[in-house]
Amino acid sequence: MGEKIIKLPDVGEGVAEAELVEWHVKVGDIVQEDMVLAAVMTGKATVEIPSPVEGEVTFRHGEIGDVIATGTVILKIRTPGDDGDSDVEPHIAAPQPEKAPEVTPLVVEPKQQPVAEKPKPVTEAASAKPAATSLPKGAGAPRAEGEKPLAPPAVRLRAKEAGVDLRQVPGSGPAGRITHEDLDAFLSRESGGAAAAGLQPNKSVQEVKVVGLRRRIAEKMALAKxxxxxxxxxxxxxxxxxxxxxxxxxxxxxxxxxxxxxxxxxxxxxxxxxxxxxxxxxxxxxxxxxxxxxxxxxxxxxxxxxxxxxxxxxxxxxxxxxxxxxxxxxxxxxxxxxxxxxxxxxxxxxxxxxxxxxxxxxxxxxxxxxxxxxxxxxxxxxxxxxxxxxxxxxxxxxxxxxxxxxxxxxxxxxxxxxxxxxxxxxxxxxxxxxx
Missing domain, CATH: 3.30.559.10 (Chloramphenicol acetyltransferase-like domain)
Incomplete structure (x- = not known):
């Protein structure tokens, strides 16, 4: 077995470094001769680096967006055949213009909600007992099915806009009348009202590394301004x-x-x-x-x-x-x-x-x-x-x-x-x- 050391080649144009914009292999992959291993970018041209040998990738250096100097070891490939290490600078084709990469929309997977357990049958004895609630002091219990809630028009409008069923809101006013404070308390218990409206706060943060042509644009705009x-x-x-x-x-x-x-x-x-x-x-x-x-x-x-x-x-x-x-x-x-x-x-x-x-x-x-x-x-x-x-x-x-x-x-x-x-x-x- 032998090992081939692959260095970042001189991509021409007299540049001493290039930006790594794509990896096509990872450690452990089996590669064939002339298979594209990576792509680097200089100016507005992207250069693909092919494999000069057949073998297994044992070492990979650099992450997408890194600027690497010419001659830096970027890959090692274990090859069948003669023992011993040898340095290889792969032959590369003339620089080609930057191709417009496919843009993948950023999709944030919603957090999986726990599956609610199937409700157990309620026995007659159990149904006779009032359910314990954590209602505000003085608040009445939610009304029964079919019972019309008492609330002023302004409260009803707020509830309608928030998607809240007022029959589920305990009222603390006279005869169980629902006040703005009662609605606020209900919305607070329902995660600030978002859950009641069927909406969930999205607290995810997606980091997108600025690489390739987008980095060139950013540098050009910063220089100009x-x-x-x-x-x-x-x-x-x-x-x-x-x-x-x-x-x-x-x-x-x-x-x-x-x-x-x-x-x-x-x-x-x-x-x-x-x-x-x-x-x-x-x-x-x-x-x-x-x-x-x-x-x-x-x-x-x-x-x-x-x-x-x-x-x-x-x-x-x-x-x-x-x-x-x-x-x-x-x-x-x-x-x-x-x-x-x-x-x-x-x-x-x-x-x-x-x-x-x-x-x-x-x-x-x-x-x-x-x-x-x-x-x-x-x-x-x-x-x-x-x-x-x-x-x-x-x-x-x-x-x-x-x-x-x-x-x-x-x-x-x-x-x-x-x-x-x-x-x-x-x-x-x-x-x-x-x-």
């Missing part, structure tokens, strides 16, 4: 004309042309506005004190996936027409949601759009995608009354909630940029005019 002083500017936009144009273009859609949403129009409007304010399309390296303005407009589209938020990037939007933008947004969104997006498709953005569609609310405060300096937030569209100077008319209105890095973007510049977007979206023909 701790290092970037945000200024958020909100403006409403009349989308009526654009929606009419979009409807006509989709209605006359030719084969092979993608369906247009508002995003391609916004992307093309951003390209034109950025040409006038190139400082918006930039990264701020705050450690080096350098602003890097980019000629290419690479627009990140924040997309929600089963595993969390990812940002696929439409590269060189300045070189794409409106249909090409739509086609690329659809392709990248589908790839992100299915977990097949490549690393280069999830990085390299110079400015980001955040849109929750119909869930967008009236106003939002989007968080800038560090190290970018701006993010454009799209809120939901709704028909609202709009004053045209003489009367109120129904118009399709939508708010843009946009955040800027106040270290390098002044409030005036932020407002100028958003106002330019507003003008382009409200008069969509301007988006197609080459200047």
């Amino acid at each position: 701790s290092r970037i002083p945000h200024i958020t500017y909100v403006e409403e936009v009349d989308m009526t004309a654009l929606e009419e144009l979009r409807g006509r273009l989709n209605g006359n859609q030719k084969p092979g042309k993608p369906k247009l949403t508002i995003l391609p129009f916004l992307m093309r409007a951003m390209v034109k506005a950025i040409a006038e304010q190139p400082g918006i399309n930039a990264h701020f390296d705050d450690e080096a004190g350098v602003i890097r303005q980019f000629g290419g407009v690479h627009i990140g589209i924040a997309a929600q996936t089963p595993s969390g938020l990812v940002v696929p990037v439409v590269k060189h939007a300045e070189a794409r027409d409106i249909f090409d933008c739509a086609r690329e947004v659809t392709r990248l969104s589908d790839a992100a949601k299915s977990g097949t997006a490549q690393r280069e498709e999830l990085s390299g953005s110079t400015i980001t759009i955040s849109s929750l569609g119909a869930m967008g609310g009236i106003v939002s405060t989007p968080v800038i995608n560090h190290p970018e300096v701006a993010i454009i937030g799209v809120n939901k569209m709704a028909i609202r009354p709009h004053w045209d100077g003489t009367q109120f008319v129904p118009r399709r209105m939508m708010n843009l909630s946009s955040s800027f890095d106040h270290r390098v973007i002044d409030g005036w510049d932020a407002a100028t940029f958003v106002q330019r977007l507003k003008a382009l979206l409200e008069t969509p023909a301007l988006i197609f005019v080459e200047e």
